[in-house]
Each structure stands twice: as C-alpha cells, then as structure tokens.
Amino acid sequence: MKDISLVVLSAGDSNRFGKYPKKQWIRTGDDPLWLYVAKRLSKFYDFDKIVIVVCQDELKYSSNFTEKFSFVVGGNTRKDSVLNAIKTLKTKFVMVTDVARCCITKKVIDKIIENKQKADCITPVLDVTDTVTLDRNIINRDDVKLIQTPQLSKLSLLQKALMTKNSFTDDSSAIKAVEGSVYYTKGSSKSIKLTTKTDKKKLKCLKKPSKKTFIGFGYDIHQFEINKPMYLGGVKFDEDFGFKAHSDGDVLIHSLIDAILGSIGAGDIGEFFPDNDKKYKNISSVKLLEYIRDFAYGVGYEIINIDITIVAQKPKITPKKDIIKENLSNILNLKKRYINIKATTNEKMDSIGQNKAVCVYSVVSARFRK
Structure with a gap:
C-alpha cells in the first residue's frame, strides 16, 4: 500500500x-x-x-x-x-x-x-x-x-x-x-x-532552455462611443469619441495582449480580465498590458518581435505610429526595431469603413528566456 x-x-x-x-x-x-x-x-x-x-x-x-x-x-x-x-x-x-x-x-x-x-x-x-x-x-x-x-x-x-x-x-x-x-x-x-x-x-542536472519559437495571434474590434477618450497603444488621440468597452477600450492593446497570451499558451484576455468584473471598469489598458507582461516574462518567456495591423477609416494612425511604438517599447522592455505597426483602411466597407469601429490584428513571436 x-x-x-x-x-x-x-x-x-x-x-x-x-x-x-x-x-x-x-x-x-x-x-x-x-x-x-x-x-x-x-x-x-x-x-x-x-x-x-x-x-x-x-x-x-x-x-x-x-x-x-x-x-x-x-x-x-x-x-x-x-x-x-x-x-x-x-x-x-x-x-x-x-x-x-x-x-x-x-x-x-x-x-x-x-x-x-x-x-x-x-x-x-x-x-x-x-x-x-x-x-x-x-x-x-x-x-x-x-x-x-x-x-x-x-x-x-x-x-x-x-x-x-x-x-x-x-x-x-x-x-x-x-x-x-x-x-x-x-x-x-x-x-x-x-x-x-x-x-x-x-546545477549540472539542468539542461539549457529549448530554442523553440512560439507564435501568438490576436484580434480585437470595438465600436466608437461619443464623449469618451480615445486610446490606441496607450496613446491618447485628439478625437471627440473613444471605444465602447468595459475598460478604456484600447483595441490595439487588447489585440496585443491576446497575441502575447497566444504565444505562451495562456488563454485570452477575457480569462484574465472578465468584462463583468467591476474593478476593470474604465481601467487603463496599459495596466492590463503591464500585468500580462509581468505574467509572460515571469513564467519564462521573452518577446522576440511584434507585428500589428490597425484597420481604421478614422482616426488617422500614421502621425501617431512612432509614439505608439515608443510607448509599447517602454512598457514591454523591447527595442523599437522589434515592434512594427501597419495601418490601413477598409475601403469604406462594413462598420469600419463607415467610421463606426476600429479593428486590430497582432502577431507576437516569443521564446524561452535564457
């Protein structure tokens, strides 16, 4: 026995x-x-x-x-x-x-x-x-x-x-x-x-970390909401509308969080920050990203690079691209050259093309921290 x-x-x-x-x-x-x-x-x-x-x-x-x-x-x-x-x-x-x-x-x-x-x-x-x-x-x-x-x-x-x-x-x-x-x-x-x-x-019994690379994909879309501040990538845009969401609605950061979680196999943003939890009401998405950064880095990963595509008829993204990259670089302790941001319109089709929403696609590659 x-x-x-x-x-x-x-x-x-x-x-x-x-x-x-x-x-x-x-x-x-x-x-x-x-x-x-x-x-x-x-x-x-x-x-x-x-x-x-x-x-x-x-x-x-x-x-x-x-x-x-x-x-x-x-x-x-x-x-x-x-x-x-x-x-x-x-x-x-x-x-x-x-x-x-x-x-x-x-x-x-x-x-x-x-x-x-x-x-x-x-x-x-x-x-x-x-x-x-x-x-x-x-x-x-x-x-x-x-x-x-x-x-x-x-x-x-x-x-x-x-x-x-x-x-x-x-x-x-x-x-x-x-x-x-x-x-x-x-x-x-x-x-x-x-x-x-x-x-x-x-400690002679331990092997070196595997050299595998892990890829994560993230997507998010939010409708506009009048008289709410607009944030993308933690950067404030001078618009009279923001994003309809439980938090501040930063659709870029939400997409990026899902991509990070995907790369480490840790579920999605809703599992970490439920939209029915009052403590996340109107919270800055930067704080959510900082939490996920600490989680991902804490469980043994480091980000190699990030590729983001923003699909928006408005606001204009290009004037703020470098500021967003700088902000993400500081938050994630990742050099700017490893962060890429692309912007495009939806050719006036569907809700995005009709100035009702913005969507963001994110891809993250990661590896075990040495």
Whole structure:
C-alpha cells in the first residue's frame, strides 16, 4: 500500500533570484523547473500523490502542463503553503521539497524513505567542514549541520505543528516545536539550492532552455462611443469619441495582449480580465498590458518581435505610429526595431469603413528566456 505523498513548493515570489523569469519557471529543455523536479522525483519513488503548490495567478496556467499531478494555491508563508497541500492528502507520510533544490539524487531519496520509521521527521543534512563562529566564539563544527530538503514527516503530526502560531523555515523545525523526533540522514552536495542566478551554473542536472519559437495571434474590434477618450497603444488621440468597452477600450492593446497570451499558451484576455468584473471598469489598458507582461516574462518567456495591423477609416494612425511604438517599447522592455505597426483602411466597407469601429490584428513571436 502506498503511504507517501510528495509536495513540491513552487509558489514563491523569487525575490532573490529575480522575477524575469521566476526561478520555478526557468526552463530545462521544454519543462519549467517545477515540472522537472516533480518528474525527477516521481522516477525515484512511486508516490501515492504528487501535489504542486503554485501561486493563485499561475494555477490555471500550470495545470496546462500535466494531468499527472495535482495543484493547490500557496499561502502567504511557507507554512501556509505546506498546510494547503497536506489538507488534500490521506497518506501516513508526506515528503515536502522546495522547487529550488532541483538536483536531488535517488540515493538521498532512498535513504530518507528507508529510515521513515525511525522518527517523526526524516531530514537529510550535510556536515560542516569549515571553522564555525557564533557570536564571535568558535564552536565545535561537528555539532553544526546544514539541513536540506526534501524532508519526510508523519502527516498528522506535521499538520498539527503547522497549525500553531509559530513560523518555520522547514518541516523538521515544526516537528521539533511540538516535541516530535527528528532523524538525520546523509544529504548530498549535489542538492544545491537555487537562490540566485549564479547558482544555476552549479546545477549540472539542468539542461539549457529549448530554442523553440512560439507564435501568438490576436484580434480585437470595438465600436466608437461619443464623449469618451480615445486610446490606441496607450496613446491618447485628439478625437471627440473613444471605444465602447468595459475598460478604456484600447483595441490595439487588447489585440496585443491576446497575441502575447497566444504565444505562451495562456488563454485570452477575457480569462484574465472578465468584462463583468467591476474593478476593470474604465481601467487603463496599459495596466492590463503591464500585468500580462509581468505574467509572460515571469513564467519564462521573452518577446522576440511584434507585428500589428490597425484597420481604421478614422482616426488617422500614421502621425501617431512612432509614439505608439515608443510607448509599447517602454512598457514591454523591447527595442523599437522589434515592434512594427501597419495601418490601413477598409475601403469604406462594413462598420469600419463607415467610421463606426476600429479593428486590430497582432502577431507576437516569443521564446524561452535564457
């Protein structure tokens, strides 16, 4: 009978590593790091269930990558994230690991599992070889250990420990706080924690990101509305009409957002910003684009180039083209030469040609950020 579940913590904000991309979303081949870690550990042991803890904004997107694992939303702290995960589990034991420790070996996992009955929490550690000082006093380095993950705990006791008001940086600390027992096994120098970008060079198990290119297409159309400001590409046009929409109606940015989302396989603008949500009423579309920029770059992509076609009888686009390009360049941290804007009319046909609407087509190419 399977009695161990696995939890992979991948909901951190990646402050020390950087947010473009967040470390859980760096690619090894085609896989984001969290998926690589989960796959790697699943080859070492047949877990009853594997749960990936992700942040709320990335929950739906993460679930596109696999149906083999379950997902839960993380909390404000590590403790909250672990609790959210183990509430979904029914096994006697739970193994918890951080996505940052991505090159864990089978030997480490085997040693943890074979000793699971020896204590309430089984924890891999490393000896310290350097001289150690505490408060300017030299202490016996044999008494100092470097604690690693993953750690295997009795689920019921870990849940009890984490439901206290105290904060913990790992599971063994939580178990000890409720007078549980901890047994130390030998860790590995290969289990390096990915904390900053320089650490990646030490992680020999990771491949370089795939060199694939991804293409996204976006389209949007909006009717005119009298006495509403007009914005295209975040640039204000001197017209006495704008676009009928829940937001400010910037049809160019809406089209561009859909193209970005298409290139990374993340659905469409309506899934992120529903038009029945009051908080987006009359919102600047620039703010929506900034959010999507952070999302796309955060989950491991960079934009290569953008090609936009605006179809409008009015207003006149050409006088504002360079200003729009400059604005998009600043928002997306993309050089102007990689942004192309074309404008045409609809030869006075249909609603566009009759000065009732504007439509925009956008194409975005992207790749994994190196």
